[in-house]
Amino acid sequence: MQFSLFTSTILRVGELTAHLRRVVESDDLLADVWVQGEVSNANRYASGHFYFSLKDADAAMRCVMWKGQVARLPRLPREGEAVYAHGHVSVYDARGEVQLYVDEMELLGAGALWQEFEQLKQRLAAEGLFDETRKRALPKFPQRIGVVTSPTGAVLQDIRHILERRYPLPQVFLAATQVQGADAPPQIVAALQRVQQVPDLDVIILARGGGSIEDLWAFNDERVARAMVASRVPVVCGVGHETDFTIADFCADLRAPTPTAAAQFCTPDQNELRANLLLYEQRLQRASREHLLDARRRLIQDIHALHRASPQTQIAQRRQRLDELTRDAMRHLRPRLERQRAALAGAQRQLDTLNPLATLGRGYAIVLRDHAVITDPAQVEPNDLLHIRVRDGAFNARVE
Template identity: 40%
Template sequence: MTPAFQVNDDAQTPEILSVAQLNNAVARLLDASLPPTWVRGEISNFTAAASGHWYFTLKDARATVRSVMFRGRASTVGFTPRVGDRVDIRARVSLYEPRGDYQLQVDAMRRSGQGDLYEQFLRLKEKLTEQGLFEPERKRPIAAIPRVVGVITSLQAAALRDVLTALQRRAPHVRVVIYPAPVQGAEAPGRLIDALAQANRRAEADTILLVRGGGSIEDLWAFNDEGLALAISQSAIPVISGVGHETDFTIADFIADLRAPTPTAAAELACTDRRVLVEQLNQVTHAMRRAQQRGLEYAAQRLDRMAARLTSPGERLAQRRERLTVLNRRLAQAWHRPDGQRQSRLALALQRLRHRTPQCDRARDRLIDAMQRLARAQQREVADRAKRLQGAVAHLRAFDPQNTLARGYAIVRDASGAIVRDGGALKKGQALALQLGQGSADVKVVAPHGGDGATEAAPDALPPSSGTTHPLF
């Protein structure tokens, strides 16, 4: 697809783009116009950054193009490319806007000419991943101090010599059992499965090493077999995979209980170095010797303390005899002590007793005087309170409303029972009730007057509640 651009006259251009705007427009145009595609070429100027990103140039006989593969994509490749490798990459065309450089953003990579095998590898890896065979939870722990190590590889393989050399150097005390099987060719997967089954039947090894030297993807293809992967996952003995070089990855590496980058590294991971074990043994022996010495010293101290507390019967009898003699002498001295001393002590005790005897007569006089003062104070208090009570009664009687009524006054209430204080508020014919010093009367207002005027009242037709009814004022 070739994008078309329309060129306008400068005088009619409504906007002038900056360089950044131009690069951004080209980048968006490339993203929208060119879908991801596969490209084949040779690796050059390869750089693996500390961030995990890969930067390289892909070239052929006539052209080059800069390429970048970010860490997330690079971790899925399964090998690290080297300068001169021919590869197939699946990439998107993009523009690095700060410099205006055209580049490829790589999503996938495989070795050129091995695309079919690599696709099979990826499909099998995805299938086994979905079955959960790569999960860390199913990995079995590797014995730290194995007694026997089993090795599955070819008797002619250089990897076998590397493994035996590493084991002889690190752990000469470990016995090695070899289960020979071809590691390359059409019959290799079946023979490897048989060797693994034989190792599990004999059950003599604590750890199994599945090893092979490096090679192309075709050379290592026996270790990408699904049957071998299932056999490794079902093995009762932990399996360490050491296939190829550090950059080579196979299905056996992913499904094994532990993956080693090389056969030599697999041998090193299979057992602890004898020198480390000897050092640990020396440390434990030294610690046990110190603990035993401390225990003996502690026991000796306890023995000395117990021996010091232990007394012979003869010595104990001598101590008792000596104490009995002392007590006998003290008893004789006490018995023959002069009577004068005892009399003096008795007189002193009597004198002290007299000083401590209470004086009853003096205390009795003080008690009688206190009782008399208490009686006099009580009489004064009673007389004072009686006088205060009489005054309060007289004061209360002076404010008694009944006494006021007895002197000829009356309390006037309206029909609601409220006391009437203003004659001007009364109405003619209004019914009132009078409370007198003795008895009461019901009256009606004849003519109300306010202020100092008199209010005339006529007797009500109702009978009085008590006493007789008289005109008011």
């Protein structure tokens, strides 16, 4: 086919989109239309405008709702929520996209996907799959971590970086799987089973980056839920999404808001560990210093005890005891001594009254000759030397 510059009209892109817009806008139906569908890929920008898709089983349409109209809604529609939207269809020139400009919206509550999700959730909850009691604690120091995720994309790299930074000790076993699309659920199940064949596996991270509710739908699959519950090691679910939970979140032994967080929850932080090790060394030093001080105290006590037991001390002890005994003896002896002394004084006094010398005190004298008492004049002859004793002394005299 040959282009001819003169016979064909060549449009610039802008002219084409402008023409398209004119065609679309001239259609009466498209100018004032109600559409039923489920909200998906919802995004509210900082400007306040609300961008989303309306979709059903086999089609989707980009929609925008301006800030002023959004403000009249009772609330923003949830992902997957069915709505009636009113507005006009036009073309966004910058992308050449046909869009529904929504000015009014009726929220119908749960959409079909949402209902399916709610029903499955209730059924599995009733079966006890979400019970907190069956959730297992994660190992504190995992040595073997299984990762079930897409081998391409940022998720695996995010997990790798977190592990390298926090705790690079474990071996990581990757079971690659699709995480999106119709094939994803059976692949995830197979990957979960595959990774469990690693001996001594400690924990499994099941991860996916963020996405719309459709993108994450594999994590709302009953087969995936049952495979997680059947896992012989704890499963941490790290599916990146901000608001709603997936069934996999409820089934997981631990739910993390992102793949990165899942890797964090599975591992200790080596900075903390290093800080602890430092503290532990200080505690070891303190405790052993206590023991040394204690031993020294005991040694000093022993020296004191030894001192107390030495012969010198014994001698000193006994000397003191002897003193005490002597003092006791004296104390007991003294009354008797006093009594005897009193008795002696009494006898002395009695003796005094009987003492012949006492008579001398009254002026009497005793006459002796050759130590014999003269009691009869016939006993003496003239010139005999006599010895006369009076009160204050004695003198000699001769008989005439």
